Amino acid sequence: MNNRSLIVSRVSRWVAPLIFVFGIYVALYGHLSPGGGFPGGVILSSAFILTLLARGREATLKRLPFGVAKKLDAVGALLFLCIALVGLAVTGVFFANFIQQRLPGEPLRLFSGGTIMPANIAIGLKVAASLFLVMFALSALRISTDEKDEPIRTLEDK
Amino acid sequence: MELLLIFMLLFMILAGIVALWTDELLSAVIAVGAVGIGTSVAFLLLGAPDLAITQIVVEVVALVLLIKVTIGVGVRTTSGTPSPKRLRLAAAVSVLLLLVMVRSFTGLPEFGSPVMERVDDAPSIVYLEEGLERTGSANQVMSVLLDFRAYDTLGEATVIFTAVFGALVLLRKKGKKDREDADGGEDEE
Numbered sequence: 001m002n003n004r005s006l007i008v009s010r011v012s013r014w015v016a017p018l019i020f021v022f023g024i025y026v027a028l029y030g031h032l033s034p035g036g037g038f039p040g041g042v043i044l045s046s047a048f049i050l051t052l053l054a055r056g057r058e059a060t061l062k063r064l065p066f067g068v069a070k071k072l073d074a075v076g077a078l079l080f081l082c083i084a085l086v087g088l089a090v091t092g093v094f095f096a097n098f099i100q101q102r103l104p105g106e107p108l109r110l111f112s113g114g115t116i117m118p119a120n121i122a123i124g125l126k127v128a129a130s131l132f133l134v135m136f137a138l139s140a141l142r143i144s145t146d147e148k149d150e151p152i153r154t155l156e157d158k
Numbered sequence: 159m160e161l162l163l164i165f166m167l168l169f170m171i172l173a174g175i176v177a178l179w180t181d182e183l184l185s186a187v188i189a190v191g192a193v194g195i196g197t198s199v200a201f202l203l204l205g206a207p208d209l210a211i212t213q214i215v216v217e218v219v220a221l222v223l224l225i226k227v228t229i230g231v232g233v234r235t236t237s238g239t240p241s242p243k244r245l246r247l248a249a250a251v252s253v254l255l256l257l258v259m260v261r262s263f264t265g266l267p268e269f270g271s272p273v274m275e276r277v278d279d280a281p282s283i284v285y286l287e288e289g290l291e292r293t294g295s296a297n298q299v300m301s302v303l304l305d306f307r308a309y310d311t312l313g314e315a316t317v318i319f320t321a322v323f324g325a326l327v328l329l330r331k332k333g334k335k336d337r338e339d340a341d342g343g344e345d346e347e
Contacts, residue, residue, distance in 0.1 A: 026211070031295040034207035036303065042215040049222060070326075077319045084312060095308040100294045113295035119304045119311075126315060130322040131219060137329040138227045 004054065012054035019047040027124035031113040037120040041127025048132045052139060066136065069129045076126025083115050083122065160269070163203050170196035181235050183228055191221040208299045281306075 027040025052060040087096035100114025111117070170193045177189035194217030201210040240248070267273055273280065285302055295301040303311050 031297050031300045031304075033297060034211055034299075036208065036212075036297075036300055039208075039212045039215045042212075042219055046215070046219050046222075049219065053222070053226070073319070073322060077315055080312060080315055084308065095305075095312070097293055097305050100292075104294055107290055107294055108296050113293055113300070114305075116293065116295050116300055116304045119308065120300070123311070123315060127318065130318050133322055134325055135219075135223060135226075137325055138223060 004056065009055045012050050016047045016050050019043060019050065023047060023124070023128070027120050028117065029110070030120040031116040032108065032110070037123030038127055040120070041124040042131060044124060044128035045131035045135070048128075049135050052135065057136075057139075060136075064132065066133075069132050069136075072125055073129035073133060076122050076124070076129060079122035080119060080126065083119050087115065159203060163200060166196050166200045166203065170200075181237070183234055183236060184225070186236075187221060187224045187228065190224070191217060194221070208297070 023040050023043030023046075025040075026035035026043055027037050030036030030040065048060055048064055051063065084095045087098045088094045090096070090098040091101065095115075097114040097116070105112035105114070173189045173192035173196065177186045177193070180186050180189065194213065198210045198214040198217065201207075201213055272282075285306055286298060289298045289301040289306075290296065293301040293305040295305065
């Protein structure tokens with residue numbers, strides 16, 4: 001597909017990093033302002049989706065390889081579970097906010113809220129990787145009306 | 159503000175009807191997007207910016223996905239009209255649903271007076287009063303989502319994880335045996 005607009009691909013080069021940074025902000029400041037891990041992760045993945053739409057699969061995979069996205073998905077989910085299990089180990093309560101109980105931060109500062117910020121980061125990672133994977137898997141799907149072609153081509157075909 | 163909300167709801171109903179009746183898939187997808195944006199604005203009017211942000215962001219990504227996987231692969235219009243029998247059934251179900259909704263919505267508390275104000279020692283009162291002190295989170299929504307009710311969020315994360323897992327398994331083409339013969343391919347493990 002070489003019919004992509006030069007303007008779109010150039011502008012996406014500038015806009016995608018800004019979207020990426022905004023996604024990190026929304027996820028990181030979830031305990032202070034509206035937002036949180038889920039919308040932050042969706043915004044992060046939308047930066048990659050913009051790259052995918054504007055500049056194609058090769059350019060996107062160079063920035064976030066498929067295998068790395070799969071690993072990030074798993075790491076995000078496991079990190080969230082680990083936060084819960086560490087709470088269980090330290091205080092004896094599943095999902096206990098052990099950081100806030102042991103060394104409470106000053107309210108309304110970035111480092112406050114204990115486990116809420118790490119949990120937001122974990123969920124952000126997870127959601128960003130999952131949505132990117134779904135978008136990538138579905139965009140790799142081609143339904144051909146040509147009889148000779150295989151009707152559906154999937155991920156492994158280039 | 160209630161007037162604005164009613165206007166948004168009417169707008170959403172109108173967009174929903176357009177999405178159902180148009181034959182062009184692109185118009186239908188755009189109309190569904192309009193419903194989503196209407197929902198987001200309604201959340202904003204009701205004072206729930208967390209939900210509004212989530213709604214608008216998910217809506218935009220879902221819209222792009224829908225356009226990419228339906229119109230992007232060459233499916234442009236829907237064809238065929240539903241049979242009269244089916245229309246009658248749909249009308250009957252709609253009327254039934256409307257009756258159920260009227261019955262259940264009359265039992266709801268007054269607009270603007272949440273349940274937690276009517277019930278003493280409801281957990282939501284405790285969450286709001288002691289949230290900042292006990293979790294240190296200035297955003298009370300997050301203190302509920304990731305501290306008081308983090309177990310629910312874990313379940314939600316599991317649902318997303320399983321859904322993505324299922325989608326990736328279904329959309330791959332070759333099984334493990336076939337892939338050993340193929341040269342190179344993508345990095346899988």
